[in-house]
Amino acid sequence: MSTTSTASDLVDLSDERRVLVETIRDIAAREAGTPEQRAALTEDGVEQHNGPLYRSLAELGFVGIGLPEEHGGGGGTIVDVCLFLEEAFYGQLPIMGISTTLVAAEAIERHGSEELKHDVLGRVCRGEVLAIGMSEPEAGSDLGALRCRAQKISGGYLVNGQKTWSSNAHFADRVMLMVRTDDSGAKHEGISMLDVDLAGPGIDIRHIPTMGGRETNDVFYTDVFVPEDRLIGTEGGGWKQLMGGLNRERILLAAIFVGHARRALEDTLDYIREREQFGRPVGSFQALRHRFADLAIEVESSRILLHEMARRLEADPRRVSPREASMLKVKVTETAKRVALDGMQMMGGYGYANEYGMERHVRIALASTIYGGTNEIQRDIIGKSYGL
Numbered sequence: 434m435s436t437t438s439t440a441s442d443l444v445d446l447s448d449e450r451r452v453l454v455e456t457i458r459d460i461a462a463r464e465a466g467t468p469e470q471r472a473a474l475t476e477d478g479v480e481q482h483n484g485p486l487y488r489s490l491a492e493l494g495f496v497g498i499g500l501p502e503e504h505g506g507g508g509g510t511i512v513d514v515c516l517f518l519e520e521a522f523y524g525q526l527p528i529m530g531i532s533t534t535l536v537a538a539e540a541i542e543r544h545g546s547e548e549l550k551h552d553v554l555g556r557v558c559r560g561e562v563l564a565i566g567m568s569e570p571e572a573g574s575d576l577g578a579l580r581c582r583a584q585k586i587s588g589g590y591l592v593n594g595q596k597t598w599s600s601n602a603h604f605a606d607r608v609m610l611m612v613r614t615d616d617s618g619a620k621h622e623g624i625s626m627l628d629v630d631l632a633g634p635g636i637d638i639r640h641i642p643t644m645g646g647r648e649t650n651d652v653f654y655t656d657v658f659v660p661e662d663r664l665i666g667t668e669g670g671g672w673k674q675l676m677g678g679l680n681r682e683r684i685l686l687a688a689i690f691v692g693h694a695r696r697a698l699e700d701t702l703d704y705i706r707e708r709e710q711f712g713r714p715v716g717s718f719q720a721l722r723h724r725f726a727d728l729a730i731e732v733e734s735s736r737i738l739l740h741e742m743a744r745r746l747e748a749d750p751r752r753v754s755p756r757e758a759s760m761l762k763v764k765v766t767e768t769a770k771r772v773a774l775d776g777m778q779m780m781g782g783y784g785y786a787n788e789y790g791m792e793r794h795v796r797i798a799l800a801s802t803i804y805g806g807t808n809e810i811q812r813d814i815i816g817k818s819y820g821l
Contacts, residue, residue, distance in 0.1 A: 461524020488560035497558030505558035522692030544666030564605035626665035701776035
């Protein structure tokens with residue numbers, strides 16, 4: 434029986450949520466349960482997203498599980514979404530497009546017009562992918578320095594500029610684009626959110642090769658017309674709108690990487706149980722047994738923290754502070770990175786080989802400390818919250 438996924442981890446769930454978790458585990462085992470299946474779904478590890486699989490999950494109601502029923506969603510809560518994400522990524526389903534999709538969808542749900550919500554959220558529930566256009570060559574952690582402009586013209590906006598590190602843009606259908614609509618105020622003023630069709634004219638998407646495969650892009654916008662009804666929220670209010678959704682974004686990201694950490698831990702366990710040296714399994718040696726125990730403590734602590742934070746957010750969004758959300762993001766992603774690197778070390782040369790999959794865990798986990806705001810920025814938020 435699996436150590437990181439046992440029947441006992443379902444006892445505190447309602448019947449509906451227990452069925453949700455068990456269903457995702459079954460789907461993952463059926464669709465991505467073997468190395469051969471995962472290789473076929475990801476083009477031998479190059480892609481982190483498989484469109485047909487993602488759309489099939491959308492048809493079953495999983496992608497929109499946390500979106501309102503009136504827009505085609507399941508009407509679930511942040512707890513339901515986190516359970517789905519954790520199990521999907523523990524089960525190694527290649528659906529990384531959901532990471533940016535849910536963040537962008539949440540912003541549209543909170544701030545978009547009724548017409549925009551009905552259109553875009555309905556698309557999400559049917560399996561379309563949303564990207565996010567924030568970072569620029571000179572505006573990464575300092576988003577207030579962005580220069581991509583949206584000039585107001587008759588009937589809409591004309592967008593010109595460059596975005597970089599746009600995850601999933603190469604297969605996304607739409608992008609939540611952060612643009613500057615006014616230069617007259619402070620740097621965090623005059624920023625707006627637009628919903629942009631990535632299939633439209635004037636958009637050039639170029640892959641940025643990374644150790645994780647095809648996952649992020651430079652995107653160039655040249656005289657891209659965006660109708661005024663694709664404005665998300667208020668013109669010039671984009672910064673405050675973005676800040677209002679960061680707690681939820683960090684919890685969703687934590688759910689994904691708790692799943693990754695559990696999988697890396699379990700793969701390590703399987704190896705050290707089976708691999709023999711000096712006449713016995715290497716996991717029976719105290720050095721590795723204690724090392725594994727430390728990793729298990731960190732993974733279980735991260736998982737408990739995630740579930741507690743999701744339940745608190747479900748009860749009342751005010752019960753999760755930016756400090757706590759940043760702590761969760763740092764804790765989970767640093768744990769995922771440690772588990773992958775220590776797992777590789779304990780597996781020796783096999784951990785470095787493509788055949789065993791641990792090297793993929795390493796490649797994915799290393800980037801997790803950069804996604805969604807670097808962990809250095811998260812630590813700065815935490816430190817300032819204590820008056821430092």
